[in-house]
Amino acid sequence: MRDAVVLVCDEATMHAACRQLLEQPVLGFDTESRPTFRVGEVSTGPHLLQLATPSQAYLFQLEKLGDLAPLRALMAAPMVHKVGFGLSSDKVLLKSKLDIDCAAVHDIGTLFRQAGARHTVGAVQAVAQLFGRHYRKSKRLSTSNWASATLSDAQCLYAANDAYVALRVYLALAGGAR
Template sequence: MIPEQHFSKDDIRTLPPYPGLALKAVSVVTNEAEMEAAYRQLSVCRVLGFDTESRPTFLKGEVSSGPHLIQLATAGHAYLFPVERLGDLARLRDILESPAIRKVGFELGSDVQRLKAKLGIECAGLVDIGRLFRQPGDRHTVGAVQAVARLFGQQFRKSKRQSTSNWASPVLSEAQRVYAGNDAYVALQVFHELERLGRADAGLGHAGSGNKKPG
């Protein structure tokens, strides 16, 4: 049974911090050799945490040119793929388009739309985790912060400064790498807990269609 209690922002601030991945467990993939090494690790997984990041838009009517970063996470490591720096995305495309590998994340609608529009990638095997929490009549949107609070009784800290930082930068800061890696990693950890609770099969293949909030 998934805990139904909705935590307010004030409630969440009182919870102990969620540990997440350290910087050393986050790799930025920037060349062919690193892509092959990442592919060997990712392609054998049954489930991967998944997210993307796009440089924010600030002007009215401005269209996002993202995604600029794609994140995939295993149980102990996150891989970041800066789209603008990688020429050949064939290996990454194979993983994202494989129906045999589940890609799990929160509010994936805009991620999927941008991947298709910019890179022609048709994602398959997606699970939008927020749908797994939804109860009849539930008006609350369950994102990563709320999910971690409900399932683990911990606070997953999301930095507004990092979420709105320049994800198209040729060099990502340490803070950006930790933030992006943990977005994908936390999704995987939440999914595994939902599996333990017997609720992970619902929602397979549904990526959602709403716009994703920054971060």
């Protein structure tokens, strides 16, 4: 799986990744931020933006990238649909902190609510319902330092899975491959 994860931490890799991702009709999407633990502490995130295709996940380390123009163009592209869970705060933070406008973003939880779900459905519940599998999300990893200059293999896998699982769930709901 590690070969399927591309850590984007320089502009050349970002340009190449964005070119490849612009060719995809649908991408799994999520962001990660270093958590805040003190009352009144303001988040400096997002620090990581994850996008996944059916075969690869791209992890953009935002603080290592200079000119974000290629990423801005990708996220604003209306022909590339970005799907994920609970994306409203992701969109707000990307706009307010990095001036990244997000177009064609679809929150998968909305699709479950349209199908009659009464409560918010996240990735763990969606995987259980659609695939009959248990998807574990580590609390330790979810609250790890996403602003770190060096991400661990476990962090990379966690982040990649968040975007990949969103894509797989969306495709299953849309009648695609299971």
